[in-house]
Amino acid sequence: MKNIAIxxxxxxGLVCAIECAKAGLDVTLFExxxxxxxxxxxxxxxxxxxxxxxxxxxxxxxxxxxxxETILQHFGFKDQQEYFASLxxxxxxxxxxxxxxxxxxxKSVLDILLAAAAQYGxxxxxxxxxxxxxxxxxxxxxxxxxxxxxxxxxxxGSKAASHLGGNESGYAMAEYFGHTINxxxxxxxxxxxxxxxxxMMSGVKIDAEITLLVNGVKEQHMRGDVLFTDYGLSxxxxxxxxxxxxxxxxxxxxxxxxxxxxxxWNQTHxxxxxxxxxKNNPSYTIETVLHTLLPLxxxxxxxDFLDIDRASRQMDMKLVKRIVFRLQxxxxxxxxxKGFRYAEVSGGGVRTNEIDPxxxxxxxxxxxxxxxxxxxxxxxxxxxxxxxxxGSGYLCAQAIIGK
Numbered sequence: 001m002k003n004i005a006i007x008x009x010x011x012x013g014l015v016c017a018i019e020c021a022k023a024g025l026d027v028t029l030f031e032x033x034x035x036x037x038x039x040x041x042x043x044x045x046x047x048x049x050x051x052x053x054x055x056x057x058x059x060x061x062x063x064x065x066x067x068x069e070t071i072l073q074h075f076g077f078k079d080q081q082e083y084f085a086s087l088x089x090x091x092x093x094x095x096x097x098x099x100x101x102x103x104x105x106x107k108s109v110l111d112i113l114l115a116a117a118a119q120y121g122x123x124x125x126x127x128x129x130x131x132x133x134x135x136x137x138x139x140x141x142x143x144x145x146x147x148x149x150x151x152x153x154x155x156x157g158s159k160a161a162s163h164l165g166g167n168e169s170g171y172a173m174a175e176y177f178g179h180t181i182n183x184x185x186x187x188x189x190x191x192x193x194x195x196x197x198x199x200m201m202s203g204v205k206i207d208a209e210i211t212l213l214v215n216g217v218k219e220q221h222m223r224g225d226v227l228f229t230d231y232g233l234s235x236x237x238x239x240x241x242x243x244x245x246x247x248x249x250x251x252x253x254x255x256x257x258x259x260x261x262x263x264x265w266n267q268t269h270x271x272x273x274x275x276x277x278x279k280n281n282p283s284y285t286i287e288t289v290l291h292t293l294l295p296l297x298x299x300x301x302x303x304d305f306l307d308i309d310r311a312s313r314q315m316d317m318k319l320v321k322r323i324v325f326r327l328q329x330x331x332x333x334x335x336x337x338k339g340f341r342y343a344e345v346s347g348g349g350v351r352t353n354e355i356d357p358x359x360x361x362x363x364x365x366x367x368x369x370x371x372x373x374x375x376x377x378x379x380x381x382x383x384x385x386x387x388x389x390x391g392s393g394y395l396c397a398q399a400i401i402g403k
Contacts, residue, residue, distance in 0.1 A: 009036030012372030071391030
């Protein structure tokens with residue numbers, strides 16, 4: 001019987017362990033944390049957005065996306081739904097495509113994965129760190145224990161969410177076997193701004209349209225929650241465009257986020273409305289007029305930015321148009337992301353053109369496999385990264401079993 005080492009007890013590692021053990025292989029999974037699946041437990045605000053009904057190649061970024069195409073073709077949404085059902089885990093599929101366990105508890109996902117692994121005889125060793133891998137697949141643990149394996153699967157994750165154990169160990173193992181690492185960068189992460197105005201509006205969450213500008217060119221457009229903070233910008237819409245923003249920052253490009261604070265308004269109608277409120281209420285200050293539409297913190301920050309006296313009652317159409325223009329096109333310079341500690345996932349990683357896109361086996365070392373977030377693939381928010389993790393772990397296991 002072949003013995004398989006799986007390094008990492010996250011989403012991809014657990015599915016790989018279950019499938020290999022189910023086929024009768026001798027499986028040992030090593031997890032450096034005191035328990036497996038810490039990122040599973042915190043995902044989706046504790047509900048675990050497990051996959052997405054509308055998986056598409058365009059929902060993923062990476063240098064070479066053939067590994068994603070393989071998953072979409074051979075372990076797409078329907079396959080994942082049926083797979084989890086086979087473990088006893090039914091999914092709630094929402095209208096927007098997001099899928100959750102029927103319990104709406106991430107803990108149920110992890111509990112079932114661990115129960116399945118145990119049922120099929122996979123050995124899971126937690127609180128155990130693999131210090132190094134040598135040629136011949138000798139694994140040395142931190143305690144000095146040394147064991148030889150026939151196959152090794154690296155499912156060690158990325159640098160994201162370092163407080164949950166995210167680190168660079170998987171990259172180091174890959175480099176030992178001659179693999180190239182595309183520089184990792186944080187994704188699904190908050191953005192830092194050099195502007196003083198987000199701090200002035202700190203705590204305000206608003207439904208807005210935002211546009212990512214890279215070197216002054218429109219790169220991406222989103223609508224959703226924007227949260228102003230002491231450090232810059234957060235909120236779901238900001239997380240959604242943070243991948244491209246972070247990648248641009250990695251290349252030292254100029255990055256700005258342009259915000260439309262009142263996206264439901266046509267510019268002409270908005271100007272007419274503001275002018276009418278001011279005209280019909282001549283005792284209102286400019287601040288009061290704008291406060292009918294926006295939170296007070298936002299109004300005060302905007303008037304400060306435009307150098308307009310908020311106590312003034314003089315509002316001619318020229319001034320109104322100037323205010324409206326900025327209301328719908330207010331740009332904030334982005335200096336950095338909040339970093340790997342706060343990132344949900346990471347871009348960059350092991351180059352996927354050095355991996356067989358059908359088996360996830362290394363092209364540089366037979367018997368060595370890479371799955372999950374250690375690879376240079378990153379998905380959108382909404383279950384896409386988990387979909388890639390489950391898929392890569394499952395297909396890797398099938399390749400190992402086939403051999």
